[in-house]
Amino acid sequence: MTVFDSVVRSRRVVTARGVAAASVGVVGGRIEVVDAYSADLPAREVTDLGDVALLPGAVDLGTGVHAAGRDLPESYRAVGESALRGGVTCVVASPAPARPALVCADALRAHQRAAAGAAVSVLFLGGVTRDTSPLDLADLQAAGAVAFSCSLSDGGAPDLSALSDARLRKAMAELAALDSVLLVHAEDAAELGTPPVAAEHRPPRAERRGLERVIAAARVVGARTHVGPFTAAECAALLAAAGSVGVSLSAHTCPHYLCLPAEALEPGSPAHACRPPVRSEANRKALWSALLAPDPAITTVGSGHLPAHGLYTLEWSLTALWTAAHRRGRGLADLVRWTSRGPADLLGLGGKGRIAPGHDADLVAFDPDARVTVPGTDPSPYAGRVLRGRVERVWVLGHTRAPRSAGPPPPEEAGETREPGRARARGETSGRPHRDTSV
Known part of the structure; x- marks a missing residue:
């Protein structure tokens, strides 16, 4: 026995x-x-x-780790402790902002060593810049990157340069050959101005234009793509329609976009630093409608924790999301689908996200x-x-x-x-x- x-x-x-x-x-x-x-x-x-x-432990997708004034091991220890308090048992670290940025295998190995003392499991996204070569991507994947991340604006600033349409298509083709997933911060740089407008004033059209660019590139290449953070509910129909034109596209959002309308934010709230910004109450309700659709394109919800920008959300995200979901009559199975099973399935993490034998x-x-x-x-x-x-x-x-x-x-x-x-x-x-x- x-x-x-x-x-x-x-x-x-x-x-x-x-x-x-x-x-x-x-x-x-x-x-x-x-x-x-x-x-x-x-x-x-x-x-x-x-x-x-x-519950199965949450898998937090694209967690920001590196904080100003802390070295890398200390940053991972702090994130691990916050994750533990928030019911997150696996963080999937964002490639940027970070020192060093996760854009090559040597940098990934430095992060792996630093994360060895974390209280939770740590996995890594590889960063894609305009200078990333096919060899860089292959080396990152061989070193342990579970997926890749890029930006069409300043989503990874200052470490991930904004990709042009040509470079986006090229990255998608290279990652399709590696059978990997590309996560895209889809706000379009041209819609944000130079320098970009203040975080809370970034318009929804920047997401729409970026989403159009992602769909056009993915339609040509056929790459698996996950857009996030997705906030502009007016783009939900465009996101949902991608499958009808043969594009494998899904999206990620964060509890603060689902829980905190812009009208309710205090002047000093850290949420003003969110990029894309926390939007209106009407947008928040529409974003919930998109998440609760019968066949939603929004498949993952994660903390958006980004200490480099003053966003410390990891500890409370699961509770905040449950608070809002419960008010809408949703159950624990929904919570697990968004925060555990969805991220694990997206990244092909066969051992995570479920309470099941093996x-x-x-x-x-x-x-x-x-x-x-x-x-x-x-x-x-x-x-x-x-x-x-x-x-x-x-x-x-x-x-x-x-x-x-x-x-x-x-x-x-x-x-x-x-x-x-x-x-x-x-x-x-x-x-x-x-x-x-x-x-």
Whole structure:
């Protein structure tokens, strides 16, 4: 009889078949069996979560890592700790901004060494610039890059130069030959001006024009392409129509675009640095409609964590997304599809994104009914807001991790938020809670 290293039980285990009571047996960092909740599974350690849900760990796509004032190992340690607190068990690091930028195999190996001390699994995107050669791409893939990333404007500034149409087609052809995926920051540089307009004023037409360029190139080459972050809901029809002309195109968005309308942002909110910008309430509602369409082209949702631009979103993204999804009547299976299974499927990560035999034991104990208040001094765009859902415990490759508390108890009225922490830090205290109209 198999003696498992550990068994985790929950009455709400999220698998590909849905949400059900089950027991998950783990051996050697991988899931050996998913059985009935009451199954007799001898183990060295047994955890019964009761009504706390058990999710596959989130796979965060395009995570920014390098922060000003921190060396590379320290940056990866910090991102790993934030990921753990946010229920993310695997980060897929963005190639830029970074020092060194991930545009060659030597740089990738430097990042791999630096990431060895991270608390979660770390994978890497290779960067594509106007100077990238076919040999560079092949070397990056051989060294471990799971996909590639480029920009049509300043999405990877200052390390990824904007690609012309000719260079975009060339990169797509080279990556199609490598059977890899290209992630594209699709804002068009010509629509942003020189120098580019301020982050919060970047127009939706920049995304539309960039998306048209991506579709035209992919239609010629036939490459698998993933556009992100996708924010301009007015482009949803164009995105959805790509398949009808034979283009394998999907998209990625972030919780702050789904949760935070521009009208609700405080003047000092870090969300003003988002590129593309956080858009209007009407756009936010339309973006949700695109995500919830019967056959959506938006298949992944990730944090958009980018410390180089002051965006610290990794810790709260899963909770913020669940808060908004729950309000729209969506369930834990949707949350897992957007944050775990979708990214894993896109990148061909066969061992990630699912609670199933043979997969990595990357697991998250998530209380979907808990309410937490993001501390007012938190550097994220969610500071002071009341959110639903809390990460209780995390297992990375079968090894248990216990995240620190995700914030103080919420105000008595669940729909209220506290005054923004930045105001309190300046000594401006009005004592007036305001109703949360976002998320």
